[in-house]
Amino acid sequence: MLEIKNLVVQIEDKRILNGLDLTVNNGEVAAIMGPNGSGKSTLSYVIAGKEDYEVLDGEILLDGENILEMEPDQRAAAGIFLAFQYPLEIPGVATMTFLKSALNAQRRSRGEAELTTPDFIKRVNAAAGQLQIEKDMLKRALNVGFSGGEKKRMEILQMALLQPTFCVLDETDSGLDIDALRIVSEGVNALRAQDRSFLVITHYQRLLSHIVPDTVHVMANGRIVKSGGKELALELEANGYADYRQHAAAE
Amino acid sequence: MAAVTLMRTPAETALAQAFEAAKQKLPGDRDGRVKAFSDFIEVGLPHRRVEAFKYTDLRAAMREAAPFAERPSVEEANAALASAEAFAGLDAVRIAIVNGHVVPEASDLDGLPDGVEVVTTAEAHVSGHQLLGHLSPVPLAMENPVYRLNTAFLTDGVLIRVAANASVDRPIHLRFVTAGEGAVATATRTLVVVEEAASCTIFETHEGPNGVASQLNDVVEFVVADRAKVDHVRFNGTGDGALALSTLTARLGQHVSFDSFNAVIGGAISRHQVYVMFTGDHTLANINGATMIKARQHADSTLVATHAGLHCTSRELFKTVIDGDATGVFQGKIIVEPQAQKTDGRMMSASLLLSDGATMNNKPELEIFADDVQCAHGATSGALDEDLLFYIMARGVPKAEAESLLIQAFLGEAIEGVAHEGARESLIASVEGWLRARG
Numbered sequence: 134m135l136e137i138k139n140l141v142v143q144i145e146d147k148r149i150l151n152g153l154d155l156t157v158n159n160g161e162v163a164a165i166m167g168p169n170g171s172g173k174s175t176l177s178y179v180i181a182g183k184e185d186y187e188v189l190d191g192e193i194l195l196d197g198e199n200i201l202e203m204e205p206d207q208r209a210a211a212g213i214f215l216a217f218q219y220p221l222e223i224p225g226v227a228t229m230t231f232l233k234s235a236l237n238a239q240r241r242s243r244g245e246a247e248l249t250t251p252d253f254i255k256r257v258n259a260a261a262g263q264l265q266i267e268k269d270m271l272k273r274a275l276n277v278g279f280s281g282g283e284k285k286r287m288e289i290l291q292m293a294l295l296q297p298t299f300c301v302l303d304e305t306d307s308g309l310d311i312d313a314l315r316i317v318s319e320g321v322n323a324l325r326a327q328d329r330s331f332l333v334i335t336h337y338q339r340l341l342s343h344i345v346p347d348t349v350h351v352m353a354n355g356r357i358v359k360s361g362g363k364e365l366a367l368e369l370e371a372n373g374y375a376d377y378r379q380h381a382a383a384e
Numbered sequence: 385m386a387a388v389t390l391m392r393t394p395a396e397t398a399l400a401q402a403f404e405a406a407k408q409k410l411p412g413d414r415d416g417r418v419k420a421f422s423d424f425i426e427v428g429l430p431h432r433r434v435e436a437f438k439y440t441d442l443r444a445a446m447r448e449a450a451p452f453a454e455r456p457s458v459e460e461a462n463a464a465l466a467s468a469e470a471f472a473g474l475d476a477v478r479i480a481i482v483n484g485h486v487v488p489e490a491s492d493l494d495g496l497p498d499g500v501e502v503v504t505t506a507e508a509h510v511s512g513h514q515l516l517g518h519l520s521p522v523p524l525a526m527e528n529p530v531y532r533l534n535t536a537f538l539t540d541g542v543l544i545r546v547a548a549n550a551s552v553d554r555p556i557h558l559r560f561v562t563a564g565e566g567a568v569a570t571a572t573r574t575l576v577v578v579e580e581a582a583s584c585t586i587f588e589t590h591e592g593p594n595g596v597a598s599q600l601n602d603v604v605e606f607v608v609a610d611r612a613k614v615d616h617v618r619f620n621g622t623g624d625g626a627l628a629l630s631t632l633t634a635r636l637g638q639h640v641s642f643d644s645f646n647a648v649i650g651g652a653i654s655r656h657q658v659y660v661m662f663t664g665d666h667t668l669a670n671i672n673g674a675t676m677i678k679a680r681q682h683a684d685s686t687l688v689a690t691h692a693g694l695h696c697t698s699r700e701l702f703k704t705v706i707d708g709d710a711t712g713v714f715q716g717k718i719i720v721e722p723q724a725q726k727t728d729g730r731m732m733s734a735s736l737l738l739s740d741g742a743t744m745n746n747k748p749e750l751e752i753f754a755d756d757v758q759c760a761h762g763a764t765s766g767a768l769d770e771d772l773l774f775y776i777m778a779r780g781v782p783k784a785e786a787e788s789l790l791i792q793a794f795l796g797e798a799i800e801g802v803a804h805e806g807a808r809e810s811l812i813a814s815v816e817g818w819l820r821a822r823g
Contacts, residue, residue, distance in 0.1 A: 181778045184770070209780035221775040225793025234789060235779035242780065274793075291779060 134159050135180075135299050135330065140191035142172075142179050142355075149175040151355035152191070157299070157348075162331040164341055164366060167352035168374040173334045174218060176352075177303040180332075181215035182208045195299060209235075210242035212298030216288040216305050222276040228287070231275045232257060236294055260293040264320050282313030289320040300324070301332045306340035318343030338370035353377040396428050398449035402569075403536055406452065410539065412509025412516070420535035430529050439713040439745040440684040442530070445627055445653045450599045452537060453483035453568035461487040464563030470589035470619045470814075474806040476557035483563050484539045484570030499550025499582065505541035505573050515543040518577050518607045521635035524688060525659040530629045534603045537571035541603075544586075548579035548609070555585040555804065560602060562592030562623065569599040576606050576614070580637075583613035585804055590630075590650070592623040597652070599627045606634040606642070610664060613641040617807045619814070622650040624681075631657045638664025638693065645802050647811050648675040648683045649818055655684035655713075662724070665694040673702040674798045674811070676791075676818045677710040684713035687731075691724040691757075700731040703798040705791055707822060709741035717749040720757050727757040735765045736794050738787075788819040 135157045142150040149172045157163045167173050179186050180193060182205035192199045200208050223231065236256075237247040248256070261271060264286045276284050285305055292300055302321065306314055321331070321344050333344055341349070341363065349365040350357045351374075358377050359365070392400070403421050407414060429446055430437035456464070461482040477497065480490035486504040493502055508516055525531045546552055558574060578584055592598060600622065608614055622628045628651040636642050646656050660669055675683045689698045704712040714733035735744040746763035768790050776786035795815050802808040 181774075183774050204783065205774060205777035206780050206782045206786075209778055215778050217775065217778075221772055223772060223776070223790070223793065225796045226789055231776070231779075231789070234781050234785065235776075238782060238785060239780035242782075295780065 134196055135332070136194040138192050138194070140179070140193065141189040142175060143187050143189060144175070144185055149186075149355055150179070153356045155350060155357055157330045157332055159330055160327045161348060162325065162333060162344065162346045163348045163350060164333045164335065164346035165350050165352050166335060166366060166369055168378060171352045172355040173352055174303055177215055177301045177332075177334055180301055181205055181213060206238065207242070209295070209297070210239045214292050214295060214297035214300045216285075216292060216300065216302045218303040218307060220276050220284040220288050222274070224274050224277050226275050228271045228273060228275045229257065232291065232294060235291065239295060256294060260290050263293070263323065264290050265316055266290055281308035282310060285309055285313065285317050286320070289317055293320065293324060298329050299332070300329065301334065303334050304336065305333070306335055306337065314340070314343060338366045341366045351377050393429065393443055395446045395449040396425065399533070400425055402449065402452060406537065410537070411506050417536045420532045424529050424532040424536060427529065436686070436715070439715070439747075440653070440655050440682065446599065450567040450569040450597065452539070453485075453570050455485040456483050456487070456563050458487065458489045460563050461490055464561045465490050465559065468559060468561045468589070468591040470591055470621050471557055471587050471807065471810050474555065474557070474587070474810065476555040476587060478557050478559060479542055480559045480561065481541065481572055482561050483568055484572050486540050486542060497552050497554050499547040500552055500556070500584075501545040501547070503543050505543055505575075506539065508543050513543065515545060515575060515577060519573065519575055519605060520633070521605055521607045522633040522659040522661045524661070524690065525631060525633045528631065528657060530601060530655070530657065531603060531631050534571045534573060534601045534631065537569075537601070538573040538603070539571060541572040541574040543575045544577065546576070546578045546582040546584045548582055550582045552582070552584040555587050555807075557587040557589070560588065560590040562596070562598045562600065562626070565593070565596065567597040567599070567625075569601070571601045572603070574602070574604045576604070578606065578608045578612040578614055580609040581611040582609070585615040586617075587807060588616065588618040589621065590619065590628060591621045592626055594623040595625050596623050597625040597627070598623070601629045603631045603633070606632070608634065608636045608640045608642055610637040611639045612637070614643065615803050616644040617802055617804060618644070618646045618656075619811070620646070620648045620650050620654055620656070621814070622654070624650065624652055626651045628654040630655070631659070633659045634669070635661050635663060636667045636669060638666055640664065640667040642667070642669040643801070643803060644669075644671050645798075646673040646685065647814065648673070648677070648685075649814055651681065651683065653682045655686065658687040659690075660688070660698070661690045662693045662696040662698070666696065667693060668697045669699070670801060671698070671700045672798045672801050674795045674815070675702070675704040675712060676795065676815065677705070677712060678707040678822065679710060680708065681710040682713070683710070684715070686713070686715040688717045688719065689729065690719045690721065691727040691729065692721045693724060695726040696724065697728045698730070701798050701801070702733045703795050704733070704735040704744060705738065705795060706735060706742035706744060707738040709739075711743040711745070713745045714763070715747040716761065717751065718759055718761070720752040720754050720759065722753045724754050725756045727754065727759065729757070729759040731761040733763045734794070736791065737765060737767055784823065791819060792816070
């Protein structure tokens with residue numbers, strides 16, 4: 134369960150989040166929708182622990198524990214996973230090496246034994262098969278020369294391997310064609326579980342017809358201005374964000 | 385003589401005295417030594433107002449001159465060799481050079497592969513061996529003060545001949561080791577003559593004890609005939625007090641493939657000078673390097689590639705990782721002579737600064753006198769990419785380990801060009817060791 138309470142964040146003296154409150158229960162898929170510049174990506178980075186953001190107030194509790202003082206790697210070991218909007222290319226680091234480093238670092242941090250190589254390879258192959266990731270891709274440097282769709286599938290592969298408890302999907306649908314969107318969504322849906330929750334950030338309702346959310350939250354000017362069920366996404370798709378912009382500006 | 389005598393530094397005075405005392409005893413071409421030393425002492429140790437030594441001031445680095453090392457006993461040599469680990473696990477023909485002297489008892493001189501002839505430089509000087517005629521194959525190097533000092537003082541080393549058409553699979557490993565607890569000076573000269581259409585792999589490793597301010601001056605020269613192929617991998621793992629000066633010269637014929645890789649991890653102050661000369665047409669040379677330094681280490685890679693043949697290609701990639709208060713230097717010059725049309729030369733120096741105290745000096749130069757050539761150079765210096773670090777950490781990898789992954793990847797781009805798999809793996813292991821020590 135993730136609880137965000139009165140989160141106030143700025144970057145370079147510019148206020149991005151203005152007292153944001155949000156609770157995502159165990160097993161829940163929560164969608165956040167909102168216009169450009171409403172602070173959606175900032176929220177995802179602040180949850181994952183990116184340094185550039187200054188948290189002025191509030192807290193983020195993962196199962197009751199405030200994660201704001203933790204380093205990004207500690208948050209990951211605690212169960213947070215961010216699927217990046219723009220996954221980074223890491224020249225010279227083979228995908229398998231990267232995956233193994235990540236998996237074993239998390240296991241070490243939780244006091245578990247490192248995986249043996251055959252066990253590791255078995256897990257990667259199983260997850261890669263589901264996401265239609267070619268073995269050849271795993272031999273290449275991480276994300277280098279991958280298409281937009283391949284990069285997003287690689288993010289979901291990492292999610293599947295690392296088995297986080299709280300997943301943030303930052304505009305995972307951007308840059309995906311219909312087939313890739315389906316593969317990625319199926320990958321995410323396969324990971325839905327009682328003890329795992331998701332925060333799905335998107336501009337469009339399209340993704341939410343593949344990954345059907347339990348709750349939908351509208352974000353504007355750095356806070357949640359309306360919450361509802363999955364039908365709220367359809368309403369937004371029909372009416373746009375104009376009402377919420379005015380709503381936020383009026384306050 | 386009425387000539388004005390310049391003020392000499394204590395080190396220069398000591399070198400002059402050492403040369404006077406040694407010149408009768410040193411083997412071989414005395415006139416050549418006297419000429420080299422007088423050329424050297426006339427201008428003295430190069431300092432920061434000498435352009436080529438602007439970033440590596442040898443007058444400051446050599447306050448005193450260490451005494452030249454005597455030939456070690458076999459026991460001393462074996463003890464020193466026992467603690468030398470670089471490339472030790474690789475199958476190779478070993479030649480041990482301890483304190484500047486070849487140790488036949490610790491070398492495989494009797495088990496040489498077919499087509500390989502080896503004679504020690506000291507013996508060759510006594511016997512007047514014909515291979516001596518190949519020494520100093522690159523005239524430009526003879527103007528270099530470090531090279532001149534080597535010519536004046538050189539004691540030993542090996543002269544290797546790889547016969548025409550011989551394809552020597554087993555690498556020849558030259559193990560340069562400094563022994564003992566006291567600071568010594570050494571000067572070695574090694575020559576590798578690779579005849580037509582022959583091929584060979586040469587490893588050159590340098591190791592010594594920490595905390596000893598030895599002064600090393602090693603020259604390795606290559607004369608590579610037409611259609612020959614050479615892979616050369618050098619590893620500087622000298623002790624943390626050493627002043628390690630080295631020069632590589634290579635004279636390349638036509639349709640030659642010449643690769644030379646230099647890894648630097650050791651030495652208080654090191655300077656590796658490379659002089660490559662393309663004399664024939666359609667020759668390819670890859671001159672690459674990976675340097676990782678920390679604390680107050682200083683590492684200089686200086687390169688002059690002279691293109692005098694048609695359609696030759698040179699590729700230079702130097703990667704430097706600098707931590708602590710260490711200083712890196714890259715000076716690279718590509719000279720294209722008027723007749724060297726269709727030259728394709730690319731030189732790149734990239735450095736990674738891991739700390740606020742880290743310094744990198746880059747000086748790339750092109751001197752092009754032909755009109756139909758492609759030459760490019762580039763130099764970059766920067767810190768580790770924060771966004772990449774965040775991405776890796778967001779997957780659960782602690783910061784130090786994330787940095788190590790990126791540093792390995794950075795150096796890996798240069799190391800992956802090393803053709804010999806065992807050498808490549810040894811170099812990667814050295815990088816990992818360096819990163820572990822960094823913590």
